[in-house]
Structures are given as structure tokens and as C-alpha cells.
Amino acid sequence: MxxxxxxxxxxxxxxxxxxxxxxxxxxxxxxxxxxxxxxxxxxxxxxxxxxxxxxxxxxxxxxxxxxxxxxxxxxxxxxxxxxxxxxxxxxxxxxxxxxxxxxxxxxxxxxxxxxxxxxxxxxxEGWMENLPVFPKVRGKSIPRASLSVDQYLLVLRTAKALSHLNLANNQITHRNTANNVYVQNGPIPQEMIRLIRFMTNTFLRPVDIKLLQHKHIQIVEGKQCYLRINLPETKRHSGQVVSLRAAVRLYKTIRGEQLKIGHGNPNDFVFFPNVENRSKAIQIISYLFSRIVKAAHLEISSDGQKRTLYSLRHTAITFRLIYGHGIDLLTLARNARTSVEMIEKFYSSNLKAEMNVNLLQSKRTRRA
Structure with a gap:
């Protein structure tokens, strides 16, 4: 050649x-x-x-x-x-x-x-003497759309309502079915409701959800109850993720339900384990989430940003920034497998002062 x-x-x-x-x-x-x-x-x-x-x-x-x-x-x-x-x-x-x-x-x-x-x-290769100077491209960083507490609860209620939809047998065809998961006009799987809650209690990215297997999760119960999650490296970040307490009971329910149908083994995937092609799995999950936020009229945020599955991770981090007592950015960043710079640029940038009005108006008390 x-x-x-x-x-x-x-x-x-x-x-x-x-x-x-x-x-x-x-x-x-x-x-x-x-x-x-x-x-x-x-x-x-x-x-x-x-x-x-x-x-x-x-x-x-x-x-x-x-x-x-x-x-x-x-x-x-x-x-x-x-x-x-x-x-x-x-x-x-x-x-x-x-x-x-x-x-x-x-x-x-x-x-x-x-x-x-x-x-x-x-x-x-010796084909150039040196690099030309590269100009900087400046652009405003636009944070992903998150959910407020009321919006998050509305998403869960909407997902639950969509899970009770009835679909007649003659309406089920190869055209509206993917990997035994109904993705068009059919009921939302109960698994999606658990997935939404799981992501907002674990800070995981969609790519983490795609790759998450039971062997990556360890239940820790003691003075503090949490899931210790050891995932493969994603987005050039590695390290443990520690969940919130609510994720422990939720994970036990997820695994218990899966064991009943032949899944839940260490090498099985935690979400939609029946879909072997994990790229297809995350496409299905993303599509189902889009259906839910659209039905809840929350598809677009007040800033004009489209809400996607990634919004759940943003919501999890934002909730900790608002409601976590005394949590520092370094701890939060490491646990979410990101950097303090990313937290400040993409997560804390759209927090409003009124969200923490109680802390702003609080007073130090004298020790007895």
C-alpha cells in the first residue's frame, strides 16, 4: 500500500x-x-x-x-x-x-x-517540526436536567401507572416487542420503577447500569447500611461506590424477584438480565424512561434541556448537595466516580439559594 x-x-x-x-x-x-x-x-x-x-x-x-x-x-x-x-x-x-x-x-x-x-x-514520525498553536474554544457548560423532589415522585407515580396498562394478546407482535420487553404502547415493566429508584440512591451512570452484575454488589449491614459497589472502570473512573441506605432494601427485592425466575446469580446482570446484548438493553431502558418522562410532561426542563436516563444520576448528586448534612464535594465526587470540578461545573451550578434556605438562615448554638 x-x-x-x-x-x-x-x-x-x-x-x-x-x-x-x-x-x-x-x-x-x-x-x-x-x-x-x-x-x-x-x-x-x-x-x-x-x-x-x-x-x-x-x-x-x-x-x-x-x-x-x-x-x-x-x-x-x-x-x-x-x-x-x-x-x-x-x-x-x-x-x-x-x-x-x-x-x-x-x-x-x-x-x-x-x-x-x-x-x-x-x-x-518526524514529518512535522512542531505542533501549531491550538486556539481555545469557549462555550458555556450546560448542566444536564435533573428532577426536583416533586418531579421525581411524579416520575415514579407515572411509571407505576404505566406499569398497569393492559395490552390485548392480539396487540403483541414482533413490531412492538424487543427481547421480551414491551417497548411500544405496552405496560412499563416493574423493573423500570426499581431501576429509577436504584439510580437515585447509588449515583450510577447509565453505562454502569448497563454493565452492573450481582458480583459487583456487596451488602454491608451494621451501624450503617449500604451497598458497596465495585464496578469496572467507566468514563476513566474507577473505585468504590457507596449507596444510600434505601438502596439496600431495594436491591434485596430486586435479587429476590430475579432468583424466582432463574436469574440473580453472580454473573447475571442486575437489570434486564434476559437481554444478553447490553447495548440493546440500555437502548430499551432509555426508551422506557423517555416514555415515562414524556407521559409525566417532564421531558423538557425549565432550561430547555431534554431529560434522559442520565438525569437520574444528576438528580442523585443534586439531592445530596441539597439534603446531605455537611457533605463535602471531595467525598461526594469520589463516591460518584467523578471530579470536584465536574460537580461544581455540571451539578452544583444550577442549585438555587432558596433550596437551602434553612442552612442559610441557621445560627450557631453555644455549647453547654
């Missing part, structure tokens, strides 16, 4: 998970005198990312996102540019190119991060 590979040739194969013979590129024939172009770096970044996928360091979704961004904007824009001539001015032009497509600042920053990684490879 020659060094000058056109981008449409690279992206012609829809499947980015190829065998080793397709993923290894020979650059030994490239002369140092060649004027290298941006497109010459694409096979290298692909080979490295595919190797990470095979080693389990990244997911297929991350690999597909790389494919999408190379194919949609990075390849077409920079493809024929000589590496030594790519300047800060070109990067500013790329930012304007993305902005004209109404791409959000956070996504533009992700594009620039990928571009920087690719050009860094050019420096390491």
Missing part, C-alpha cells in the same frame, strides 16, 4: 473492525524527502485505535466515532494539506467550518482534541 492513500479509500469499508492484515500499514517505503499530507497520518491513527479496540482499551462506539469524525469533517477539510504548512490560521478556519454546521462548542473541542492527537503523530 502506498503512502498517499485517499481518504475515501480508507473509509470505504463500513466496518472499522478489520482483521490484522487490513489494519497493519507498511510505511517503510516512504522516502524522507516526501512532502507528507494530513491524509498520510490517517492509516496510522486508525491502526493505533484498532489495536486499542482489540486490547479492550476502547469500545466499538469510540471507534465508530473516530470513523465518523474523520469521514465527516477532518479528512475532507485537512486531507490534502501538507503537514508542514498546517497553521493556527487553518485550525481557526476549521473551527469556523464546524460552527457553520451548528456544531456545539463541546463537540468542536472534541474535534480539536482528535486533530491534536493526529498531528502529534506527525511530529513523532
Amino acid at each position: 502506498t503512502s498517499h492513500i485517499r481518504f475515501n479509500q480508507i473509509a470505504a469499508n463500513d466496518s472499522w473492525i478489520r482483521d490484522d492484515s487490513q489494519s497493519i500499514f507498511n510505511f517503510s517505503q516512504i522516502s524522507p524527502a516526501t512532502q507528507y499530507q494530513f491524509i498520510d497520518l490517517i492509516p496510522i491513527i486508525l491502526a493505533k485505535e484498532e489495536q486499542k479496540y482489540r486490547l479492550g482499551e476502547i469500545t466499538s462506539q469510540t471507534l465508530r466515532m473516530l470513523h465518523s469524525r474523520l469521514n465527516a469533517n477532518l479528512g475532507p477539510y485537512f486531507g490534502d494539506m501538507n503537514l508542514g504548512q498546517i497553521s493556527s490560521k487553518d485550525i481557526l478556519g476549521f473551527i469556523e467550518h464546524l460552527d457553520k454546521q451548528s456544531i456545539k462548542p463541546i463537540t468542536i473541542r472534541q474535534y480539536l482534541g482528535l486533530l491534536k492527537r493526529i498531528l502529534t503523530l506527525g511530529v513523532l
